[in-house]
Amino acid sequence: MNKLARRLTMVFSAGCFGGLVNSLTLWFLGAYGVTADMGIKIAPDLTASWLYGRLVWGGLWGFLFVLPFPRGSVLLRGLLFSLGPSVVQLLVVFPHVAHKGLMGLRLGVLTPVLVLFLNALWGISTMLWLRFINEKV
Numbered sequence: 001m002n003k004l005a006r007r008l009t010m011v012f013s014a015g016c017f018g019g020l021v022n023s024l025t026l027w028f029l030g031a032y033g034v035t036a037d038m039g040i041k042i043a044p045d046l047t048a049s050w051l052y053g054r055l056v057w058g059g060l061w062g063f064l065f066v067l068p069f070p071r072g073s074v075l076l077r078g079l080l081f082s083l084g085p086s087v088v089q090l091l092v093v094f095p096h097v098a099h100k101g102l103m104g105l106r107l108g109v110l111t112p113v114l115v116l117f118l119n120a121l122w123g124i125s126t127m128l129w130l131r132f133i134n135e136k137v
Contacts (some may be wrong), residue, residue, distance in 0.1 A: 007066060010133065011126075015062015018126030022118045023054045029114075040108035054064045062084045062126055074127045082116075082123030089115050 029035050030043030044050050064081045090112055094104035104111035 008063070010130065011062040011065040012059040013062075014065065014129040014133070016059040017129045018037075018062065018122040018124075019055045019058020020051075020124040021125040022058065023051055025121055026118055029040070035108075035114065038108065038110045038114070040114055041110050042107055042114070044094070057085075058122060058126075061122070065126065065130060074131060075124060078123035078125075078127035079120055082119040082121075083125075085122065086116050086119040089119070091096045 004016075024046075026035075026039055026042070027046045031046075035042050061081075061084060064084055067078075067081075069077055069080075090103040094107075094111075095102050096098045098104070100106045100111075106114065
């Protein structure tokens with residue numbers, strides 16, 4: 001298989017894995033009342049349609065991992081690349097698509113913290129999956 005095609009396939013699938021980790025964590029936090037305890041009005045139902053879109057977006061964001069980056073800490077690279085989806089969620093999706101105010105503050109004042117945490121989890125789990133499958137990143 002072409003080297004570039006292989007790499008793109010690997011980062012997309014790793015991003016999907018990160019999206020799964022992110023989504024299951026969000027569902028768990030909502031289902032067990034953690035988000036409500038934090039004053040955040042986010043508690044999604046675990047449905048195929050909800051999960052599907054999140055996995056695809058996780059995979060698309062995974063393409064960030066083809067960007068050149070000095071070798072080093074899995075944690076640092078995962079955290080750095082998690083800032084992309086966080087910024088888009090907080091500054092584009094929440095205010096302009098979901099109409100939940102800048103940074104989703106209409107959902108609760110700790111919403112930005114939750115978004116940063118979940119996307120950090122996405123970035124780190126994506127990076128760990130790439131390392132697990134021995135993809136040179």
